[in-house]
Amino acid sequence: MAPAPSLPIHPPNGPVNGDASKQPPQGRSSQKSMTKAERRELQEKQRAAKAAAKAGGPVNGAPSKQAAKPTPQATAAATPKRPTKSNEAPAPTASALRTQTAARARAASVSVPTPANARGLRIFSHFGLPKPVSVAKGDIHPTILRLALQFSEFKITGANARCIATLSAFKTVIQDYATPPNNTLSRHLMTYLSPQISHLVAARPMSVTMGNAIRQLKLEISGSDIDLPEQDAKDALCQKIDNYIRDRIIIADQVIEETAGNKIKDGDVILTYARSSVVQKVLLGAHAEGRQFSVIVVDSRPMLEGKRLLSVLASAGIQCTYILLPALGAIITEVTLVLVGAHSIHSNGAVYSRAGTALVAMMAKLHSVPVVVCCETYKYSETVQLDSFTKNELAPQGDLFSSFPSVKARDSLTLENDEHLEILNPLYDLTPPNCITAVVTEVGVIPPNSIGSIPVALGRLL
Amino acid sequence: MSADLHGSQRAVETLVSKLRRRQVVGSREAALETVLVLRQVVSKARFSNIDQLISLIRSVGKRLVEAQPKEHSVGNTVRKLLHHIREEYNTAMTGNASSSKTVYSISNFVLQGQPRKQNVAPKSEATLTLKENDPDDPDSFARVLKPVLMEAIQDVLDELETVYDNISKNAKDHIHSDEIILTIGHSKTVETFLKVAAHHRSFTVIVAETGPSYNGHEMARALSSAGISSFLVPDSSIYAIMSRVNKVIIGAHAILANGGMFAITGSLLAANAARVHSTPVVVCAGQFKLTPLWNLYHDFGALDFADPSSVLGFEEGNLVDKVDVLNPYYDYVGPELVDVFITNDGDHPPSSVYRLIKETYDDDDHEL
Numbered sequence: 001m002a003p004a005p006s007l008p009i010h011p012p013n014g015p016v017n018g019d020a021s022k023q024p025p026q027g028r029s030s031q032k033s034m035t036k037a038e039r040r041e042l043q044e045k046q047r048a049a050k051a052a053a054k055a056g057g058p059v060n061g062a063p064s065k066q067a068a069k070p071t072p073q074a075t076a077a078a079t080p081k082r083p084t085k086s087n088e089a090p091a092p093t094a095s096a097l098r099t100q101t102a103a104r105a106r107a108a109s110v111s112v113p114t115p116a117n118a119r120g121l122r123i124f125s126h127f128g129l130p131k132p133v134s135v136a137k138g139d140i141h142p143t144i145l146r147l148a149l150q151f152s153e154f155k156i157t158g159a160n161a162r163c164i165a166t167l168s169a170f171k172t173v174i175q176d177y178a179t180p181p182n183n184t185l186s187r188h189l190m191t192y193l194s195p196q197i198s199h200l201v202a203a204r205p206m207s208v209t210m211g212n213a214i215r216q217l218k219l220e221i222s223g224s225d226i227d228l229p230e231q232d233a234k235d236a237l238c239q240k241i242d243n244y245i246r247d248r249i250i251i252a253d254q255v256i257e258e259t260a261g262n263k264i265k266d267g268d269v270i271l272t273y274a275r276s277s278v279v280q281k282v283l284l285g286a287h288a289e290g291r292q293f294s295v296i297v298v299d300s301r302p303m304l305e306g307k308r309l310l311s312v313l314a315s316a317g318i319q320c321t322y323i324l325l326p327a328l329g330a331i332i333t334e335v336t337l338v339l340v341g342a343h344s345i346h347s348n349g350a351v352y353s354r355a356g357t358a359l360v361a362m363m364a365k366l367h368s369v370p371v372v373v374c375c376e377t378y379k380y381s382e383t384v385q386l387d388s389f390t391k392n393e394l395a396p397q398g399d400l401f402s403s404f405p406s407v408k409a410r411d412s413l414t415l416e417n418d419e420h421l422e423i424l425n426p427l428y429d430l431t432p433p434n435c436i437t438a439v440v441t442e443v444g445v446i447p448p449n450s451i452g453s454i455p456v457a458l459g460r461l462l
Numbered sequence: 463m464s465a466d467l468h469g470s471q472r473a474v475e476t477l478v479s480k481l482r483r484r485q486v487v488g489s490r491e492a493a494l495e496t497v498l499v500l501r502q503v504v505s506k507a508r509f510s511n512i513d514q515l516i517s518l519i520r521s522v523g524k525r526l527v528e529a530q531p532k533e534h535s536v537g538n539t540v541r542k543l544l545h546h547i548r549e550e551y552n553t554a555m556t557g558n559a560s561s562s563k564t565v566y567s568i569s570n571f572v573l574q575g576q577p578r579k580q581n582v583a584p585k586s587e588a589t590l591t592l593k594e595n596d597p598d599d600p601d602s603f604a605r606v607l608k609p610v611l612m613e614a615i616q617d618v619l620d621e622l623e624t625v626y627d628n629i630s631k632n633a634k635d636h637i638h639s640d641e642i643i644l645t646i647g648h649s650k651t652v653e654t655f656l657k658v659a660a661h662h663r664s665f666t667v668i669v670a671e672t673g674p675s676y677n678g679h680e681m682a683r684a685l686s687s688a689g690i691s692s693f694l695v696p697d698s699s700i701y702a703i704m705s706r707v708n709k710v711i712i713g714a715h716a717i718l719a720n721g722g723m724f725a726i727t728g729s730l731l732a733a734n735a736a737r738v739h740s741t742p743v744v745v746c747a748g749q750f751k752l753t754p755l756w757n758l759y760h761d762f763g764a765l766d767f768a769d770p771s772s773v774l775g776f777e778e779g780n781l782v783d784k785v786d787v788l789n790p791y792y793d794y795v796g797p798e799l800v801d802v803f804i805t806n807d808g809d810h811p812p813s814s815v816y817r818l819i820k821e822t823y824d825d826d827d828h829e830l
Contacts, residue, residue, distance in 0.1 A: 301696040320785045321787070323788045325698055325731070329731065330793070358702065359735065363731070366734060389705070406777055407769070407775060420689055421693075425696055
């Protein structure tokens with residue numbers, strides 16, 4: 001039972017660190033333990049769900065499944081606030097849960113769920129699917145627990161960083177693994193790793209890089225020699241993991257650094273968005289080679305990652321300018337080259353990257369500035385994505401990244417959901433292929449409509 | 463009398479310093495204050511022919527415009543006032559002329575002014591006897607004309623005060639049920655427009671935060687407290703959600719003579735993303751924002767620059783002197799990106815803005 005690499009949208013769920021002890025309070029609120037208000041509210045919800053199911057067919061498939069859960073999960077058809085509440089449903093304390101349901105009961109009585117009102121918010125309800133229940137704590141390796149915690153708190157971000165961290169954690173897990181009697185490593189190790197993987201996915205949806213790496217790992221595991229003694233088999237696997245990291249990420253980055261670095265000429269004004277580890281390496285490498293150029297770092301909420309890139313570049317001595325995304329229109333006329341990174345690339349040439357990259361690419365194309373995407377081949381995904389809604393991730397609510405300026409008074413900012421207000425922070429978006437000039441990979445510089453030939457170029461099927 | 467003059471001069475000086483120190487926030491506020499100051503100036507002014515009055519107002523207007531050149535509504539209000547004054551004067555003069563003939567026909571009204579200014583004509587009926595430069599009674603001209611001018615100024619004031627209501631008059635025709643509307647920043651005009659439409663239609667609004675001022679937060683709060691279902695998203699997701707958006711409704715700071723406009727930074731991104739997705743862009747702006755100036759954008763200084771600490775503050779200590787930070791407050795959005803301007807005077811496509819300007823202002827006043 002391997003988790004699919006590309007998952008539907010999962011809501012953020014900061015405080016859940018795979019702590020299973022926090023799950024039972026929800027399960028405990030069966031019909032008996034709920035207060036009268038909660039029961040009434042649940043009945044109303046179910047009634048509304050039935051009515052909406054009659055009205056709006058398959059759209060309600062997911063919401064009515066939610067209603068079936070014992071916890072007071074929301075149906076999107078009922079009150080506008082409910083999809084959000086289902087995000088926050090696994091609240092750490094029972095008291096928070098009580099206030100939540102009280103608030104929802106209030107909301108249910110206040111706002112009449114007219115079909116039209118509900119529809120506007122239902123369009124985004126798939127952003128708020130509930131998280132799957134996580135496994136019991138005992139089975140999860142402590143390294144994986146720690147990694148999941150780091151993921152859920154966004155301490156490790158970026159496709160490459162997450163993949164390398166995951167693979168390193170798996171190396172530890174594999175070394176600590178002992179094949180139970182009457183089992184072979186090649187068959188049992190996979191079933192042992194699956195719950196660990198699900199735990200990581202529950203903390204934060206899996207990135208395409210992690211998915212590709214894990215798929216490769218599974219291939220290696222199932223292909224491992226049955227006759228090898230256990231320790232040798234484990235060492236061989238760890239060696240394969242190291243090779244994967246070295247070949248597909250580290251060396252690939254070096255090749256990309258050189259290839260993209262050759263595109264940078266003296267006097268260039270290079271624009272980059274947010275923080276890509278590959279672009280950082282390219283810029284530092286080109287600067288070390290002595291090319292004279294300046295960099296404009298464009299940044300935006302929710303993550304404001306560009307500041308980290310800015311400090312790295314500025315301490316290396318590169319001349320930098322820093323702007324927020326809305327100011328792009330004023331500065332794009334000065335730019336000669338746009339370099340961005342990617343989370344994944346798709347076979348139709350679309351690039352799935354940090355939210356805001358599509359805007360940067362669009363503005364650059366309008367001003368005839370070349371847009372170069374630096375991306376390793378292991379980020380290639382065979383799926384075709386058409387827009388940013390098919391697959392996306394929401395950042396957790398609140399000011400997790402301290403991304404509001406300190407000069408702005410906190411009470412002038414809206415940081416919480418309201419009866420008619422919902423805060424969405426999508427983390428990714430899709431740049432269509434017509435905005436991209438070229439993709440630099442370790443197998444060469446490829447135009448976007450030839451991305452589908454990457455597996456061929458690599459000589460094997462991904 | 464000299465005290466009167468000082469009084470009005472003091473009012474002008476106060477407004478000049480307020481403008482220079484940017485204590486007047488918002489183009490409508492600036493326009494209102496300008497009208498009030500000019501009303502004081504006109505009421506206390508002494509003139510014996512129309513040119514004196516006009517040059518007085520122009521000099522006051524020039525001072526106000528120079529105090530804050532980026533606040534275009536100040537200059538626009540002065541020009542509008544001058545236009546009204548000239549019109550009143552012309553009506554009064556020709557009204558006199560026609561009263562001396564006994565025939566006073568409606569066709570004169572129709573022929574003399576612009577078609578839309580019909581409400582101005584009836585005021586100066588053929589009861590005024592205007593004598594310019596009367597050597598015996600130098601104040602007679604002013605005395606006779608002033609009440610008429612005061613009414614004209616009151617007209618301008620009324621128009622400014624009812625701007626929001628007039629723009630929102632046809633709101634329900636522009637927004638349909640179940641639409642998803644994108645807006646950015648916090649424009650009072652758009653807020654009123656949406657609130658009025660919400661009485662008749664139910665729709666959803668997505669508000670982009672619009673860093674670094676993050677005015678979008680107030681807008682989202684205002685809309686949601688009025689019962690409109692709203693989403694607050696960061697600017698980075700404007701392109702991502704544009705495929706679901708039916709209409710983009712934004713406000714303007716100033717509308718230029720070529721049909722382009724200055725709007726809060728981020729509008730250019732939204733307008734371009736909308737164009738890529740073939741989504742209509744609707745701009746709600748009062749008529750006082752029409753500026754008879756052509757595309758000033760080639761000058762980088764046309765954009766107002768705000769405090770960089772909202773972008774990169776001093777808490778980033780060691781970066782502050784190594785890095786350039788840019789924080790423009792306005793974007794220039796070209797006429798090809800806007801589909802319609804909704805003003806208190808009706809809806810206009812960008813291609814007919816030049817005609818509006820010709821009708822609203824006099825050619826002599828383009829340069830104050």
